[in-house]
Amino acid sequence: MKLTSQELTARIRDMILRGEFASGQHLREAALAEQFAVSRTPVRAALAANEKDGLLEYNPNRGFIVRPFHVRDIIEAYEMRALLEGMACRVTAERGMKLDDERVARQAIDQVEKLLRKTGPLDNHARDSWRHHNQVFHQSIIESVENRFLQPMLQMVRQIPSVYPPIFASYTAEELAQYNQEHKKILECIIDRQAVRAEHLMREHILSAGETLRTSIRDAQRTDDPIVPAAEHADVPSAEPPRRRAPVPPSE
Numbered sequence: 001m002k003l004t005s006q007e008l009t010a011r012i013r014d015m016i017l018r019g020e021f022a023s024g025q026h027l028r029e030a031a032l033a034e035q036f037a038v039s040r041t042p043v044r045a046a047l048a049a050n051e052k053d054g055l056l057e058y059n060p061n062r063g064f065i066v067r068p069f070h071v072r073d074i075i076e077a078y079e080m081r082a083l084l085e086g087m088a089c090r091v092t093a094e095r096g097m098k099l100d101d102e103r104v105a106r107q108a109i110d111q112v113e114k115l116l117r118k119t120g121p122l123d124n125h126a127r128d129s130w131r132h133h134n135q136v137f138h139q140s141i142i143e144s145v146e147n148r149f150l151q152p153m154l155q156m157v158r159q160i161p162s163v164y165p166p167i168f169a170s171y172t173a174e175e176l177a178q179y180n181q182e183h184k185k186i187l188e189c190i191i192d193r194q195a196v197r198a199e200h201l202m203r204e205h206i207l208s209a210g211e212t213l214r215t216s217i218r219d220a221q222r223t224d225d226p227i228v229p230a231a232e233h234a235d236v237p238s239a240e241p242p243r244r245r246a247p248v249p250p251s252e
Contacts, residue, residue, distance in 0.1 A: 002038055009046040011036070016055045016066060017158075023068040027056070054156075071214065078210025080157040084150060085138065086203035089186060092144045093195035101144040105187050108137040112180045116173050130176055137183050141190070141202075 003011065012032070015021060027047060029040045036043070047064040050056045056064045097105075111133045115126060122130075142150060182205050189198035 003036055003042070005042045005045045008036060008038065008042050009049045012046050013050055013053070013055060016050065021066045023066055025066045026062050027064045027066065029063070075210050075214050077157045078206060081154065082203045082206040082210070084154050084157070085141065085206060086199040088141050088145045088147075088150060089190060089202040090195045090199035091147070092141055093190045093193050093198045095145075096193070097141075097144050097190050101140045102187075102191065104143075105137050105140040105183075108133040108140065109180055109183055109187070112176065112183075116177050116180070122173055122176070134179070134183075137187075141186075 012027075021027065029043045029047070032043045032047075033040045047056060048058075051058050051064060055067055057067045059065055092101075112130060115129055115133070118126070142154060182201070186198055186201045186205065189195075189201060
């Protein structure tokens with residue numbers, strides 16, 4: 001069954017975000033059409049859609065090129081995401097979380113716990129599974145807000161690829177367990193209607209991740225150098241690395 005134009009757009013977007021195309025790489029219509037077994041027309045539409053979203057650049061001489069991202073792009077995206085998702089936690093706690101969304105969030109937490117109970121080092125499949133459940137948890141809070149402006153704004157800041165694979169490649173089960181514990185605390189505050197504390201915990205959860213990411217990247221290269229994706233590390237999760245802790249406000 002051939003992919004629709006929308007499905008092809010999403011597939012190419014995911015490949016860019018996972019670092020399967022290198023920064024500055026020319027995406028050839030003919031090669032993509034052959035890869036996905038479609039004509040060049042839907043490929044051209046999919047590339048144009050991803051250019052509109054800011055993931056590609058169009059060069060009259062070379063066609064569509066994967067847009068390079070810089071350290072500052074990634075850090076600013078973390079900052080915006082912290083504000084938006086923190087607000088989502090506060091609003092959800094104030095209004096009360098929908099039961100269906102709470103169930104989805106709890107299931108995501110439980111699935112991670114089940115995943116991490118397995119012995120041995122994390123393999124690629126486990127990392128992919130963790131990434132999925134991590135995204136489900138965050139999305140359950142966004143869905144509960146029912147703010148028609150929030151989703152497109154978050155979609156924009158999430159268009160920054162996880163493009164520095166060495167930083168993400170060394171996650172341990174202990175670190176992922178810590179992230180899951182933070183999810184538990186955030187959800188508990190939302191359910192208990194502790195709006196200010198829920199907002200703070202989510203913002204700290206994301207901001208301190210960005211700070212650690214900034215330090216890790218700048219240890220490896222100059223600030224203004226573009227971050228180049230590496231296709232061989234495409235299976236690395238787009239998750240939060242280990243972080244410094246910050247004090248949290250008292251319960252309301």
